[in-house]
Amino acid sequence: MSAPRKPLHKGMLVGGVVVGLGVGLVAFGLGAGVLAYTLVKKAEKEARAGWTLVPVIVPQRDFAPGEVLTLDELAQRSAPEQLVTSSMVRPDSATYVVGQALTVPVQAGEPLRWAFFAAATEKLEPSERLLSDECQRALDLQPNRSRPDQTAGKIRERLVGGGSR
Template sequence: MTPVEDSAPRKGGGNTRRNLLLLLLSLVIGGGGAWLAKGFIEKKVNYYRAQLEKTQPMVQVVVPVRDMRRGEIVTEQDLALREVPAEFAHVGAVRNENYQIAVGQRLSFDIAKGRPLLWAHLEGGLSPTFSGMLSEGMRALTVPVDEVNSISGFLQPGDNIDLFMNYQKAVFPVVQNLHILATGTRTVRDKTGQVTGTYQTITVEVAPEVAKKITLARSVGSITATLRNPQDAGPIDSNPYTVAQLLNKPPVVKKKRRILPKKKGIQYIIGGI
């Protein structure tokens, strides 16, 4: 007998295809659900973040724009402002309204770029000592001034000046480009934007040798200060200025005394043959 082939479909192959389709469909549905859930969560997070930023007060704190090491002097160029929620701002952080007190101070600790600058990082803190304003190796010298020498009271802490000495009808340059630390008791950190003329002294930052020079000049003549543009670093004429130059007269040349040679006299020979 010839065997007859069974033309009926096999149940096993159909089940496999159906299972694959169901698996693929479940993956598509699961992936789509995950994508939708991720988008929903992100949208909710952004919404609540925006609401939080709207309702929470922000404050500006000072941060360094570069890594700074212990012993460095803080300058305005080293600092920037960053907004942070007031709730999370450090109580000892330097703020926008008082950062100028920090400028010119020396760091007591290293501080990383972008980290809030704290008063504890600074040698003088919020109430710095006057000596903390001095650069290494420099001295503070107080010089008395009057209305003329104080430029009618317009000299301010942070200005630069040249000093001249008036002595025996001539003017001699003493020292140039001195930095004023204080006028009276008002220091470079007391920047209120107001100019006051009620002071009788100015305090300048000088090297020890320059301090000796100014002290000696004060003892032999009178001192005059001239205000210098902060961008002007050029040298001044070191030659003295005399009354003859003021009156456009040729300088008086002192005649040298002529010393006549001694006449030869008679030579005496003491002794005998």
């Protein structure tokens, strides 16, 4: 017959409970992490279902109006086909925008549009161009109209600085 066991003292019991809780919390955290990752991936897959990605041309840096694009400063990004219109520059037409001056500020990563280039406005009918010039004169006569900023950097400066022009 074996000797009677010593009763556990409180210190051993508390230590065992603390270790058990620690191991349980770690296991629960890992399980919750795996579950969350799985749910996020499933939601991402559902959100992208039916979305065909097509390439568009974007600048790699911010451009101000009047700057000329070079091939080295352009990149190709994918965009959902449902959001890409014929007004956006596609990779097969990228050579047409190289060497063209921009008429508006463009931020890095923003899809290029044909309307951003002077060549697009030169192709307007004389009546459309006249209407556009007349609209611009009418806007210039408004004394309280805010003036557009020339670059994304100036817009950022104005917003961060808290002032308005």
